[in-house]
Amino acid sequence: MAGSNHEHKEIDKFIDRFLSRKSNRRSFLQGIAKTAVIGTALSAPGCSGDGILGIKEETALAWGEYFKGNYRLMTHTERNTTIQRLERLARLRDGVDVQISSRGPREQVLFGYAFNLTRCEGFMNCVAACEKENNMDRISKTQYIRTFELEHGKMSVEAGNGKYFHEVPVEGHFYMGVQCFHCENPPCVKACPTQATWQEKDGIVVVDYDWCIGCRYCLAACPYWGRRFNWNEPSVPKEELTRKQHYLGNRKRKKGVMEKCTFCIQRTREGRLPACAEACPTGSRVFGNLLDPKSEIRFVLENKKVFRMKEDLGTEPKYWYFID
Numbered sequence: 001m002a003g004s005n006h007e008h009k010e011i012d013k014f015i016d017r018f019l020s021r022k023s024n025r026r027s028f029l030q031g032i033a034k035t036a037v038i039g040t041a042l043s044a045p046g047c048s049g050d051g052i053l054g055i056k057e058e059t060a061l062a063w064g065e066y067f068k069g070n071y072r073l074m075t076h077t078e079r080n081t082t083i084q085r086l087e088r089l090a091r092l093r094d095g096v097d098v099q100i101s102s103r104g105p106r107e108q109v110l111f112g113y114a115f116n117l118t119r120c121e122g123f124m125n126c127v128a129a130c131e132k133e134n135n136m137d138r139i140s141k142t143q144y145i146r147t148f149e150l151e152h153g154k155m156s157v158e159a160g161n162g163k164y165f166h167e168v169p170v171e172g173h174f175y176m177g178v179q180c181f182h183c184e185n186p187p188c189v190k191a192c193p194t195q196a197t198w199q200e201k202d203g204i205v206v207v208d209y210d211w212c213i214g215c216r217y218c219l220a221a222c223p224y225w226g227r228r229f230n231w232n233e234p235s236v237p238k239e240e241l242t243r244k245q246h247y248l249g250n251r252k253r254k255k256g257v258m259e260k261c262t263f264c265i266q267r268t269r270e271g272r273l274p275a276c277a278e279a280c281p282t283g284s285r286v287f288g289n290l291l292d293p294k295s296e297i298r299f300v301l302e303n304k305k306v307f308r309m310k311e312d313l314g315t316e317p318k319y320w321y322f323i324d
Contacts (some may be wrong), residue, residue, distance in 0.1 A: 105202035122168035127278035180226035181317030191221035
């Protein structure tokens with residue numbers, strides 16, 4: 001039998017406090033024994049609407065999110081259940097309908113990227129497109145892509161200007177974009193203490209935002225400035241929200257976790273270009289399947305003068321620079 005309205009409200013308040021407190025997975029697990037009875041009740045069949053304890057649906061869904069496992073270890077059924085829960089939460093919390101994909105890597109696909117230093121003129125259309133596509137926080141102005149302005153003859157980004165606000169291009173300078181390079185030997189993955197980040201079969205290095213504890217070890221390990229710490233709950237105007245999402249990509253992130261470029265996994269696994277490559281007005285950005293001998297990126301690698309940044313580190317980035 002369901003309890004009184006007062007009891008229901010008290011349970012809601014307790015769960016909301018529990019879910020909102022700062023905690024890592026280890027400390028969370030220590031509290032499971034004290035709350036097992038509530039978790040059992042919430043996971044029982046028919047727990048929708050007000051649930052068997054009269055608990056509001058949004059709270060019950062959030063509780064289920066907190067208990068879920070690492071995405072990489074989920075079964076197909078568990079992934080589908082998780083995605084349905086996230087889509088329902090988006091409707092309840094934000095009043096929006098999103099479609100979250102869990103599409104995995106395609107067979108015989110290994111993604112790679114090439115950047116034409118000769119053509120880029122520093123317009124930053126790529127940055128704007130990336131921000132919009134990946135539902136980035138508009139307040140902190142997080143950017144996955146950084147474009148450096150360098151003088152001719154210098155090839156070290158440390159000597160460049162990554163925060164220019166003047167008219168471009170500037171005579172005697174060239175432009176060099178950096179982002180996550182999706183290394184074949186990614187140091188960020190090795191540094192993560194919770195296994196919240198890993199490399200998929202198509203070469204994309206991903207993050208399970210719900211298992212990241214925000215320790216920033218991956219940020220320290222990355223030699224390419226590819227990781228970003230989320231200082232805020234993403235603030236995105238409803239009319240600007242990209243609603244086609246991927247669980248490991250541009251879905252809503254939490255405050256206090258790491259995020260990064262995913263080669264627009266929500267687009268590229270559907271056969272589309274990343275938003276940055278599609279938006280580039282000069283054709284500086286080339287993306288494609290490294291295993292396809294007829295792809296444009298293979299043509300670049302086989303016919304252009306190419307190099308990779310900090311190649312001596314042995315990270316094997318799947319991101320090349322070239323000149324015409």
